[in-house]
Amino acid sequence: MASDFSRHLRPAPPVGATVIKWERGRSDINTDQLGEYLHGKVYLARQKRLLDIITKEKIFDKSQQANLSRPDRYKLGLARGKRLRQLQDIHGWDEEDFVMAEYLVDDVQPYHLHISLFTAAMREQTSDQQRAYWMPKIASWEVIGAYAQTELGHGSNVRGIETEARWDPKTQDFILHSPHLTASKWWNGTLGRTATHAVVVAQLLIPDGEGSDPKYTSYGPVPFIVQVRDMKTHQPPKSIIVGDIGPKYGYAPMDNAYMLFDHHRYSQLDPVTGQFTKSKNPGALYGQLTRGRSVIAMHARLVLARAVTVAVRYLSIRRQFHDRDDSDKNGPEMSVLDYSTVQIRILPLLATTFALHYSGLAMRRLYERTRNNGGGGSGTTDGDRVSQDADLATLAELHSTSAGLKSLATELAANGVETCRRAMGGHGYGGGTGLVQLNADYLSKPTVEGDNWMITQQVAQYLIKKAKERAHSLKSRALNKTEEHLKSYLSSRGKEPKFNVMENNAAVVDAFNWRMSWLAFRAYDTREVQKRPWNSLLIDFHKLSRAYSQAMLVSNFYDAISSSEVQSLPPTTRETLTDLFRLFAFQTMDTESRDFQNSGAVSSVELNGLSGTVLALMTKIRPHAVRLVDAWALPDYLLDSALGRYDGRVYEDLFHRAHVLNPLNKVTFNPDYKNNEIVMGSGDAGQILAKL
């Protein structure tokens, strides 16, 4: 605390701590109960246990992070990664503990790709012999690995990768080589400065003969385990160039790599570091991808919940202007969250956190069920033919669903964080939001693990196939939900059902599925019947995928509020969850209203009434807003936000960050432009120039 006159000052009343208590007093939603319902006891206990350990360690203090240079951010990340692993040894953390510790520290650490993608690839794509050799070294971090697939010139199209692995039958070596600059590996996390090894994906080339100039046949991209740095000096060999690509949007502590090979010989004769055997079980990789995407959806809801938590707490405390229709201008100004223009930006996003939650959960369960039934694992089903078909149909649906959900969920979260930020006005641009780094870090998500626009083609392709099957065999049995919706649409085609969405929540789900089916058959018609070029239809496909994923979000949300679990919650909680469902659905419908109108799913009169209903729902939800975000149980340490702190001490914290924590205020500068001295009295004019 500062010892000057500022220490006596308090914010003008009503102070945030009072307001936030009052806000909590307005609602009888039991936050603990709702939190437990959302996260489960195990999760919350884990969070508490890890928080106690992490917040005691100075190295995980976040207050100076934003003041460090990018090279220092990497150093800090490395130190934090080491400490996390040390704590894992000390406390015997399991994998989920470690993942949650990383989540709470909320700053990617450079070992991250070692414990995630590298470990998974080594576990699932190696032979038994390789696994026996490598897994202990990987588990003990004796080797640090990365996964080197994408290149400077090639990302999504793995077939186009340029790095070559040429087999030399004479020496029984592979020769890894980068024929062009664009063959440089690029973006590979943990590889830039940290890793000793990497799984390198390269085009496998085998000579047809043994002559001096043999013809090579390509066997496509294949992964190899390559040592990239010396175990003592940590230097790469001369035949490998490897480094960090430099500053980017977020992820300052991560060393994303570039890597080139110059006829790097790679001995196949080594009995254990040999060539990868191709994965025995393609289903495993398939399942891995789907699982990864359900994790992304669950992560998206927490990212969005963070931004919404900060916004709801701050905006209920922040006051600005009096209501224009209020004749008394002497009372306190209006809570900013009471403005309809603020509510329309924040409260639908609050509803979206729940929508993403239920679909993430549903997808996780679906994934687990299909895996248990042999879809993604090694078991075989012994059920009858029909149930096997249904399992395969569910698996195909899951693959498509997961792509669409990944695209929509990361889009909603990334845009939602920025919407919350802007709704917070001036302070929304400040460091006190706790969203500066989150925003930059999260911007990668719409692109990675399947670009959000590109992968919607997969969804459309699946739906066109299903629509085609259905069109040719109208009455055949529907094997999954998607097929049911298409079947039901086709049997009523030509009608305009105009679902009674205002009165009936099940009708809301029907309306979304009708619109999705309408778009699916239209896509089928343009592509399969009219034979229009694929490229000319991509925009429609993207819209179709969005409609499909929106229908899924609405449908899973509806299933959840109709479940016995929700029905057994206290009345206010139950009703508010239903209001959130309706808010999410109606706000989405309003944004896409022309589709709903043109497809005949909803009447024009009802569509015109949506904005009024949305307004009424927001008024109903508003008193519960603070308790609803409380239920997400995001600890202050994670939020790292002056605006979003649980206790509402917004202004005290903003001032503390500025007046006590900001290192710039410890230095006096020389503003005289005729004098090149920067720090007053230092006499030094060249220090900053030397850093350029």
Added chain:
Amino acid sequence: MASDFSRHLRPAPPVGATVIKWERGRSDINTDQLGEYLHGKVYLARQKRLLDIITKEKIFDKSQQANLSRPDRYKLGLARGKRLRQLQDIHGWDEEDFVMAEYLVDDVQPYHLHISLFTAAMREQTSDQQRAYWMPKIASWEVIGAYAQTELGHGSNVRGIETEARWDPKTQDFILHSPHLTASKWWNGTLGRTATHAVVVAQLLIPDGEGSDPKYTSYGPVPFIVQVRDMKTHQPPKSIIVGDIGPKYGYAPMDNAYMLFDHHRYSQLDPVTGQFTKSKNPGALYGQLTRGRSVIAMHARLVLARAVTVAVRYLSIRRQFHDRDDSDKNGPEMSVLDYSTVQIRILPLLATTFALHYSGLAMRRLYERTRNNGGGGSGTTDGDRVSQDADLATLAELHSTSAGLKSLATELAANGVETCRRAMGGHGYGGGTGLVQLNADYLSKPTVEGDNWMITQQVAQYLIKKAKERAHSLKSRALNKTEEHLKSYLSSRGKEPKFNVMENNAAVVDAFNWRMSWLAFRAYDTREVQKRPWNSLLIDFHKLSRAYSQAMLVSNFYDAISSSEVQSLPPTTRETLTDLFRLFAFQTMDTESRDFQNSGAVSSVELNGLSGTVLALMTKIRPHAVRLVDAWALPDYLLDSALGRYDGRVYEDLFHRAHVLNPLNKVTFNPDYKNNEIVMGSGDAGQILAKL
């Protein structure tokens, strides 16, 4: 250049330099001519002249900027600000030269508020005597000033400011005081570490009597000139606490301030540093605001043009996958800019740069005309009564127009930069975009100088007033364009004009104005006739403002392409500008289609045809895309982008930034987690911890 084997490597063919030449060869648009038409010769000559000077100075080198800590960014900013001013002295730069030099360096410098807001306030709100004393000191940077209005607890609502200036008749002093923490000045640029003086806005309080406990009357917020730091030591007095608020989204080099007063006595007796006289000419401030907003619109187009330039150049070079309908998979992969899903994100934004350009220009001209006619200046008109009325009507329209345009233009630019970034896939997340800092810096714009959502109320209020006047006096003369549109709508009300937008460009403008008028009368009806609460209508008002501003963008764009200046340009240029107009208008119409349908402005059949027309327009514009962005004449030094460089050497530059420029690669790290050493061989484990 590195001396290792990477120096022999080239990108895989077709290399970017070849592709970009080929792209330029596809179009016969004369880039220089179009650039001159857009910017004028004077502007382009100025840009060239300043670029030659700036790029010779090491201090303006951008290559290490992203690697510096925030405190170093301030130091660099200060050094750059000093050098800019020194160069101004050396080369005799005028104000416009200085502004453009700042624009090219593209990193805000801490003296910025001194030369902008502080200088303007001192010039326009002081007495002649004050001006004579202060202006020479300000011009010579003998004093460095800031403008301290917003506070921790109050931004937009200036009336709510808490800082007090209490008049003490005994000592003839003002006593500046911060009664609460929330009274702290906040966000005030240049004040945090740099300024010696500030214009401080405080509530003027005058005692009614001379007793020991007099009653004070408030005279509202008034500006005072206050010295905040010693001219020698650069330290504030004990009665002032002032500092920098800390890291925020962007603007790393700027020292945004907090500032508190503890009964700071401010002598009124000083004959020259006395209390501000209130501005004699409120019109000047009014004009200032309008002018500021036209500058924001012109700036927005250049910000968006930067992102679009980078995206168009990179995406025409980048290749990914073969066309699915193309049976030959052996040729080069498809240019990413040929995908319809990429075009739909980029090409309408390219059209938007032109739309913003024409409305920014139109507003600037309108502002200059009204100022010359006495609206914002001191002249008097000697025309007849009618023309005076028309001038006043134009001025009122301008005020409303400028608010709506500020809101829409900054929204389009801020969202557009992010859309371009995402369309660039993986490399879009990298530092090579040249957009990382731009993105963070620009995010302040939707909030500052009138929050984008809040100020739309001004537009709605104006339109409701105009609609009311019109409803009560249907046939009275329309004094400005807005009144004309409302009049024309009202005379055809009840009809559904269904303008023939596909065939006729003038009809496109009519459709936008019809929809705007329809919304305006609806707003009038709900507020003035039905007397609905203001707060419940704010969302509708926001939509109305957007519709009004979209109509303005479309209308000004249409006027430009219909002008003789454009008609005298060569055929391809002229036609392409018309295509851009149609693309902008139709894409906007498609996004807002339900309004156009419900208002009867456009038939459902035509609306259904929009997406096909947009696709066709994009195919037509695509070959000219590179030349169109070239015409914006954004120098490589400004872009600072590997992806967007003029010569197309994308991959060479990305690799150079990583392999040669990145300081992280000059250090070897110790990855052993059991060893706390960070830099290999340093033995130092505590250095980074000490920075926390």
